Amino acid sequence: MKLVVCVNHVPDTATRVKVGSDGKTIDPAGVTYIINPYDEYAVEEALKVKEKAGSGEVIVLSLGGDSNKETIRKALAMGADSGILLKDDQPRDSMDVAKALAEEIKNQGVQLVFMGKQSVDYDNSIVGQLTAEMLNYNCVPVCVKLEIDGEKIIAEREIEGGREVIETSLPCIITCQKGLNEPRYASLKGIMAAKKKTIEEKTITTTTSVTEVVKMELPVGKQPGRIIGSDSSAVPELVRLLKEEAKVI
Amino acid sequence: MANKILVILEQRDGQIKKSGFEAASTAVNLAKELNTIAEAVVIGDSISNINDVSKYGIKKLTHLKNADLANYSSSGYTDSIVGFAKDDYSFFILSNTALGKDLAPRLSVRLNAACVVDCIKLNVSGNEITLSRPIYAGKALVDVKFLGEKKVVTLRPNVFKAQISEDSSPAEIIVKEITEVNLRSRVTSIKKSEGKLDVAEADIIVSGGRGMKGPENFHLIEELAEVLGAAVGASRAVVDAGWRPHSEQVGQTGKTVSPSLYVACGISGAIQHLAGMSSSKYIVTINKDKDAPIFSVADYGITGDLFEIIPALTAEIKKVK
Secondary structure: OOOEEOOOEOOOOOOOOOEHHHHHHHHOOOEEEEHHHHHHHHHHHHHHHHHHHHHOOOEEHHHHOOOOOHHHHHHHHHHHOEEEEEEOOOOOHHHHHHHHHHHHHHHOOOEEEEEEEEOOOOOOOOOHHHHHHHHHOOEEEEEEEEEOOOOOEEEEEOOEEEEEEEEOOOOOEEEEEEOOOOOOOOHHHHHHHHHHHOOEEEOOOOOOOOOEEEEOOOOEEEEEOEEEOOHHEEEEHHHHHHHHHHHOO | OOEEEEEEEEEEOOOHHHHHHHHHHHHHHHHHHHOOOOEEEEEEOOOOOHHHHHOOOEEEEEEEEEEOOOOOHHHHHHHHHHHHHHEEEEEEEOOOOOOHHHHHHHHHHHHOEEEEEEEOOEEEEEEEEEEEEEEEHOOOEEEEEEEOOOHHHHHHOOOOOOOOOOOOOOOOOEEEEEEOOOOOEEEEEEEOEEEEOOOOOOOOOEOOOOOOOOOOHHHHHHHHHHHHOOOOEEEEEEEOOOOHHHEHHHHHHOOOOOOEEEEEOOOOOOOOHHHHOOOOOOEEEEEOOOOHHHHHHEEEEOOOOHHHHHHHHHHHHHHOO
């Protein structure tokens, strides 16, 4: 079976975000970019499905600038077979990203697609569902357990205070959550092999964004508060403040 | 009227959730500003608190009813709403919950609408709406505007108030039986975490970090959470160490939360954690290291031994409650 894994190239979660000169995007100076953490679970799951089937092909798909190739290589080093970069430097909203991904997934004729449950930059968590709906595929978002038996899929996804058990079928997009698996580390051999794997580049030019970011800003910083004490004798005063000043208990 | 607002109320176990009423109230207020009408829809089998929508100023609610829709089905819910709402509404409001985040984007594709999720503020100026939403788990905020007519929006729970409306005359409730349900994708069961509140929805959260020294000490956190009626949260370090489940993780690769009160115990405050919780209204920290970054966002702090302080706090709260 041919599988697609969509990966995104994002600022490291340790980044101190600064607003760029356009007032709308992050200042990239000094920022380290990594594979989106949730996408590692997606790559791992795709590799597991291929290994279980005993054959198949895992294609890594990413949309963005040239630097996204680093993230594609990372997935190739973990064991994916080949990469496709949808090359584009335009800002795009989720709908626009989903359109480009859906088109390429259709081109590849792929029935099972994995991606992270959200990208840790814009935190939209909707690209998987959008792409699925455009393709008329099923979708299991925020997946923490997956069993595939032929065409049939039984999956669990995280909801507030528990998990939903979902029955659905191929074709399907799975968006992956921490807990689904333990992503493997790329071995030295894997890293060497990744250098020889192909990354096909396709330039996309049309944008059809339906939303626009007009301003980006940093949240108003909090004033540091009060240290009430250094042992349990401070507890009554803390409780009084919570009750009378903050009025939260 | 083709530009009406439709608020999609979420029900679980036959009860409309609090976040649903927050969305209803927000929709009613927004409709006033935009000089239009807000109506509501709920999907499910029987719904016990359906009449409560009247309190929040909703005048018309449609109940799309079928026993197979008691539990969520992405295909069933999407088809039902699209069939019902196609031409009459231009603005759709949902809650940014697991269900809302799944349903909203699907609707936006089918209704040819733009989708903006996890909004914490709606600004209306004339006929133009801008939405504020956190990005990078709250390290930054963006204002987003729509380029098209049709809009789907999800609201972060606990941010918008469910205000009792001055005009709370009974809403007209229309039950519409759905005869054919598309169950291509369906929820067969729900595995509930035992009796626990979820951090994403809780009004108070008590979180533990590495300072708790081991999973065996988390009963202290659970006991404090119990007396406060709070959810238990955790730092990434303790989730990665396997002490706590990932569903409790607060921060950039966990959940971003905005409760009224966040109590951080033995959490030093890595940048990813601070991003996920610093928009809480009040933050209390108990930590022996007075230089820990968590103190920079805390309203009240006690520096000291949490194994002594947490039980004392639990006992004191029991006394005053």
